[in-house]
Amino acid sequence: xxxxxxxxxxxxxxxxxxxxxxxxxxxxxxxxxxxxxxxxxxxxxxxxxxxxxxxxxxxxxxxxxxxxxxxxxxxxxxxxxxxxxxxxxxxxxxxxxxxxxxxxxxxxxxxxxxxxxxxxxxxxxxxxxxxxxxxxxxxxxxxxxxxxxxxxxxxxxxxxxxxxxxxxxxxxxxxxxxxxxxxxxxxxxxxxxxxxxxxxxxxxxxxxxxxxxxxxxxxxxxxxxxxxxxxxxxxxxxxxxxxxxxxxxxxxxxxxxxxxxxxxxxxxxxxxxxxxxxxxxxxxxxxxxxxxxxxxxxxxxxxxxxxxxxx
Numbered sequence: 001x002x003x004x005x006x007x008x009x010x011x012x013x014x015x016x017x018x019x020x021x022x023x024x025x026x027x028x029x030x031x032x033x034x035x036x037x038x039x040x041x042x043x044x045x046x047x048x049x050x051x052x053x054x055x056x057x058x059x060x061x062x063x064x065x066x067x068x069x070x071x072x073x074x075x076x077x078x079x080x081x082x083x084x085x086x087x088x089x090x091x092x093x094x095x096x097x098x099x100x101x102x103x104x105x106x107x108x109x110x111x112x113x114x115x116x117x118x119x120x121x122x123x124x125x126x127x128x129x130x131x132x133x134x135x136x137x138x139x140x141x142x143x144x145x146x147x148x149x150x151x152x153x154x155x156x157x158x159x160x161x162x163x164x165x166x167x168x169x170x171x172x173x174x175x176x177x178x179x180x181x182x183x184x185x186x187x188x189x190x191x192x193x194x195x196x197x198x199x200x201x202x203x204x205x206x207x208x209x210x211x212x213x214x215x216x217x218x219x220x221x222x223x224x225x226x227x228x229x230x231x232x233x234x235x236x237x238x239x240x241x242x243x244x245x246x247x248x249x250x251x252x253x254x255x256x257x258x259x260x261x262x263x264x265x266x267x268x269x270x271x272x273x274x275x276x277x278x279x280x281x282x283x284x285x286x287x288x289x290x291x292x293x294x295x296x297x298x299x300x301x302x303x304x305x306x307x308x309x310x311x
Contacts, residue, residue, distance in 0.1 A: 012155045019159070022088040030085040031241055038081025042074055048288040052076050055287045059209035075283035079237060083129040086243075090132070090163045095139050102136035102235070102243045109247045110190075113229040119185030121230045123219050123251075125196030125274045126286040131164065133235035133245055134192055138168035143189035145170040147177060149199070174201075174218075185228045193219045195267075196274055196285075198293045205300040206268040208275060212304060214294040220266045223253060230270060234277035236284055246280070248273055264303065 022030040042049055052073045056062060062069040093101065113120045124130055138144040146169050151157035161171050172180050172191075184191045195216045202221075205212040223230045232248040251273055253266045278285045296304075 012153055015156060015159070018084075019088045022085050023091070027085075027089060028241075030089065031082050034081040034085035035078045036081070037084075038077040038079070039074065041081070042077035045288075049073065049077075051290060052287040055291065056282070058211070059287075060282070072283050073287070076285075076287050079128075079284050080286070082237065082241070083132075086129050087131050087163065090135055091166045093135060093139060093167060095141070098136055098139040100242075102132060102245060104136070104245045104247065106247045107245075109249050110231050110233070113231050113250050114188065114190070116229060117188050118226065118228045119188050120190050121185070121219050121223050121228050122190050122192045123195050123230055123232050123270050123274065124192065124234055125194055125278065126289070127196075127274075127278055128235040128237055128281070128284045129243060130194070130235060131160075131169075132243060133233065134164070134169045135167035136235070136243070136245055137190065143184075143187070144168065144192060145172050145181075145184045145189060146192040147172045147174050147181065147194075149174045181222060182226060185222075185226050191222075191228075193222075195219050195270060196278075196291075197289055198291055204264050204267055205294075205296040205304060206264065206271050207304070208271055208291065211292055212296045212300065213271075213292050214296075215267055215271050217263055217267050220253070220263060220270060224255070224259075224262065224266070232270065232273035232277060234274070234280075236281045246277060248277070 018034075022034065025033070053064075053069060056072055056076075057064065057069055060068075110120060110122075124133065134144050134146050146164065148160075148171055150173060151160060164171050172184070181191055195218070197216075198214045199216065201216045201218060203214045203216045206215050207213070208215065219230065222228070229250040230253065231250050233245060235243050235245045237243055251266070251269050253269070254262050256262055
């Protein structure tokens with residue numbers, strides 16, 4: 001066994017052990033344990049901690065000695081720990097008890113979009129427990145498919161997909177699922193996509209917390225091709241550890257003869273909606289992600305400046 005294979009095996013066994021333990025514990029105990037693990041990660045994972053602090057400081061203008069900065073940075077890791085606990089416990093949720101844990105605000109926006117019959121592209125980010133959000137709709141009887149990247153280890157990938165499947169969420173691979181995504185929309189169903197990270201996919205630079213960030217354009221391209229409405233949704237943990245799903249009105253997309261400009265402006269409009277949802281509970285987004293990793297070129301900056309006056 002190579003060193004890499006051994007490392008992946010150790011990680012898998014560790015995650016499997018946590019999954020088994022959290023599934024047997026009462027929810028309150030599991031949340032407490034995983035919040036402590038989150039704090040432990042905050043102390044041990046120096047690179048992730050420093051990136052979290054830096055990203056928060058630049059995005060909110062907090063100085064390094066501002067108590068809000070360190071408090072929020074720690075809470076980011078606590079929230080992540082709690083979200084893992086609730087993710088692991090997805091199999092315990094059913095159609096009869098989901099209302100106790102997850103409620104929906106302004107759900108009429110999504111229902112009205114579905115009534116158009118073109119399917120709905122649900123855009124969200126790594127905000128709160130996004131896996132629980134998908135399950136919250138699936139367990140209420142909504143047809144939900146979620147587009148996701150394959151996890152590097154096939155055992156972990158299978159574990160996560162099994163959790164989704166048990167909650168009634170269909171998984172679609174980001175790498176090879178375009179045709180299936182279109183079929184989902186043609187059936188009038190919900191298609192969930194994340195578009196808040198700097199990944200190895202086609203993207204454009206648009207403002208995100210005041211700085212140009214390379215942003216995936218897949219959801220917008222799909223919407224422009226199918227004319228399916230795009231509805232921003234996010235889930236936030238409440239002080240009592242229940243969750244609230246917030247549904248925004250559909251994003252107003254621009255369709256002109258300048259397709260490139262439309263793509264950039266529409267991606268910005270989607271990103272602006274997600275930024276607003278992150279600002280509601282800043283500690284519930286993954287600030288340890290290197291969101292501004294790719295640097296815009298002068299051409300990228302110029303391309304945005306040309307469109308900045310478009311509402």
